[in-house]
Amino acid sequence: MEILLVEFVPGIHLHLRLDALGALLAATAAVLWVLVAPSPGNGRRYATFLGLTFMLTLGVAFAGNLLTLLVFYELLSLAAWPLVVHDESEEALAAGRHYLAYVLTGGTILLLAIAFVTLSVGPAPFGTPVDLPPVGFVLLLAGFSVKAALVPVHGWVPRAHPVAPAPISALLSGLMVATGSFGMIRVFQLGAPTPVALLTTVAALTVITGGLVAIRTDNLKRRLAWSTISQMAYVPLALAVLDVEALAGGILHIIHHAFMKGGLFLCAGLLLHQLGVRRVSQMTGVAHRMPWTMGTFTLLSLGMIGIPPLSGFVTKWVIGTGMAQAGAWLSLAVLLTGALLAALYLMPIVHTAWFGARAEGPRADPSARTLIPVLAAAALTVLLGIGAALPGFPLQVARLAASGFGG
């Protein structure tokens, strides 16, 4: 299903198109926004831009050609900015400056890339493979890698996440980074003209660097941000294998990761709000004061590491089998190292929270209503893991989306 809106530059229309890949991103966004929306008391500006970012994410999902994708992608970058700096502290504003500098530079590279592509193959609607010029291909990936937070252009992620309100961090990690990965998938959908060893290298480097830095980071939200950098690099890692099954796993990972990481950030927000806990080193024994919150946190952490039968396991399994099929053993090793690193940066938190010296003080779990979003994220993690093979579940749709790829 597609629709050509106005011809906003000569020869290229604002083009909306519905396919399996876009539908998955849109559905994920819809659920995630519902989970993070119940945060009243943040005022009109917050609500306005929260709604705007949702609309623009849907635009990214339904964009039918490269330039339309860029339109929504750039506007999304800008609309998320007031949310990142919502606190208006000097620290938040500084992080906002970094964020803008990064994402706008990425957008500018993309614009140049799309100009290259347009000159040689025209508007390039998704769904019809084209001969991408190698320069355009490389520039496109470079442009998308800024938001996809690949090393060395990941800098905005660990800065922006700690200063943004928790629901916004959840969105940034859950979907903002994912739009970058999504863009890369769209590029591969158009065609991959050059060897992708470079992408594999960069993605592998990102998985490992992200994990290693996360282990050494004390600030909880920043540690989760580094985890996002590490985990989301699975998507380009899977893409670069050029295997349909690995690709399906990569697409699936966007969805499963969104709910797990979204839930983790919401938990971090609750910890900060209820107990003022910002750092992992302050979390000794907090599970005894907030058992529900930390219980959820533990479940989501296990999912993130990839313990069966949780949703994180499914994506790693699918990506892993795809890599094995294609004989990409090195990528597979990186994938498993990533999981190991995830255990190393998440399990200490869980351990200290449950088994550290008991924190003194009354029970501090928030009201049941406030807990609903995190519990829902946990429920999704279980459900998407156990039910992964059911028809209509993301795995089937992701396989459908991946099967349409030419190469």
Added chain:
Amino acid sequence: MTPHWLPVLIAIPIAGGVLAPVFSRRTASVWGLGVLAATLGVALGLTGLLADGVISYPMGGWPVPFGIELRFDVLSAFATAVALISALAIWFSSGSQGRVTSPEGIAVLLLCAGGMVGFLLAADYFTLFVFLEILSISAYGMVAMSDERGAGIAAFRYLLMGAAASIVILLSVGLLYTLTGSLNMGDVRLRLPDGGLPLYLALGGFTAGFLLKAAAFPLHVWLPDAHATAPSAVSAILSGLVVKMGVIGLLRTPGLDQLHELLLWIGAASLLGGALFALVQDDLKRLLAYSTVSNIGLIVLGLALHRTGATIHILNHAVVKAALFLAAGAFIHRAGSRALEGIGRSMPVTTAAFAVGAMAVIGIPPTAGFTGKWLVTLGALHAGRPVFAVILLLSSLILALCYARFLVALAFRPARADIREAPVRMLVPILLLVALSLVLGLVGGRLAEFVGF
């Protein structure tokens, strides 16, 4: 019958300007609005008729190329923007006590609009020069209408540099006449010699003069002071319309293709220079002025690389920059000074309009500024000069950071309690221009078809 409307189109604002001083302070704005509405109506009608081809009018029935000719072509259609933006500037200022809406102010403003319309319709170089003088002299006067400190000096400096440009252009007109024996634009093109020093002198004179009028880097030094000290409504006209006459003059210059390389480098220098100077400005109107220098750079670059893109950007930047200057005027009006920290919170509508305008001037798709930026980028890549695409995109990135920094000061600082949203008479013109810029951004394909070089 149609061609007779051409002299009428010029006569309406000029006669309106001459008659304006007889009105009282209260009625002068209404007179100005009426005159410009009539101008806009005629200009729109003629633009509609352009589909049937260029409209030519030989003055006094003397056949071309012997008599004076007026022509209404695609560039002349910019007269609609001239009338619209001038009218909105008057509407914006109406009811204020400033000199813009005094009978003399309206008179100068209408003469400037009339000069621009005449400049756009002139089909021979001498008439072009005459109208250039009319519009320039009224522009100097408009800058001097400001109550700001230093406005007199800014206006005088603008006058000196503008007059130098005028002399150079006049000398070039004379030189061209001795070379070709004709002043009619179409005729001159046919008779142009292949080369030689006199020709290059004439071309160089036209280019230097018009680049100065357009405030291209490094001939821009008069612009920041003039545009920043003028009343905001006047700044909107100066930045949106008057500097565009410089680039339109370049488009009218014969043998422009021979200056390809020069235009490339001047355009690139303007783009980057304007953006870099904008980066260090603390005053909003100076920031806007330098971003005009940068955008003029885009247009000049486009003259060499993608003429359709350049022409579209002439229109789109006019609308966008006028909106921004009017919004700045609304901020300054409410704040009572140039200190605007935190004022955005109390003026959310103006701030939102300003933010959309800023996106457009940076060239975020799908706003109005994007079409020209995209086409010129394509042109640079197509010509095998990707370095100019990189310079262009880099400068818009720098501009984005300038505007972001300003928006932070405006909207993310503690609110000022004593301030209210801008009055309706200011909001309506701003919102109209912003809405128009959004529409222009979406119809880039149509615009390119209309311009169609």
